[in-house]
Amino acid sequence: MSENPQAVAQYSEEEKKWAMICHLSALSGFLIPFGNLLGPLVVWLIKKDTMPLVDQHGKESLNFQITVTIAAVISAVLMLVLIGRLLMIIVGIGALVLTIMASIKVSNGELNYKYPFSIKLLK
Numbered sequence: 001m002s003e004n005p006q007a008v009a010q011y012s013e014e015e016k017k018w019a020m021i022c023h024l025s026a027l028s029g030f031l032i033p034f035g036n037l038l039g040p041l042v043v044w045l046i047k048k049d050t051m052p053l054v055d056q057h058g059k060e061s062l063n064f065q066i067t068v069t070i071a072a073v074i075s076a077v078l079m080l081v082l083i084g085r086l087l088m089i090i091v092g093i094g095a096l097v098l099t100i101m102a103s104i105k106v107s108n109g110e111l112n113y114k115y116p117f118s119i120k121l122l123k
Helices: 013-030 035-047 052-081 083-107
Strands: none
Touching (some): 013 035, 013 052, 013 083
């Protein structure tokens, strides 16, 4: 019988807050070019060695934001054939909704949240 590692590990409120910030910092991409990558990357690099939960969620957030960036680039190329505009809107709305959902789940204590449709580049 294996135990759930989430039930065994206890994380401080500060660590949970920084894990949530990893996800929320990606929203800066709506204001700053590549902010969706830079925000989570900066938080992850600063806190990954001292906070294991931030290490886990920083990687998850970065993987998802890299996937979003790839999808946005493909959508931009497809704007030449007119379908890209619709795809760009779908990618933007999807990234916004899923990022907010991840932040809410982490703040509510669901510490093993995984983004759907995410390429796992950082492990």
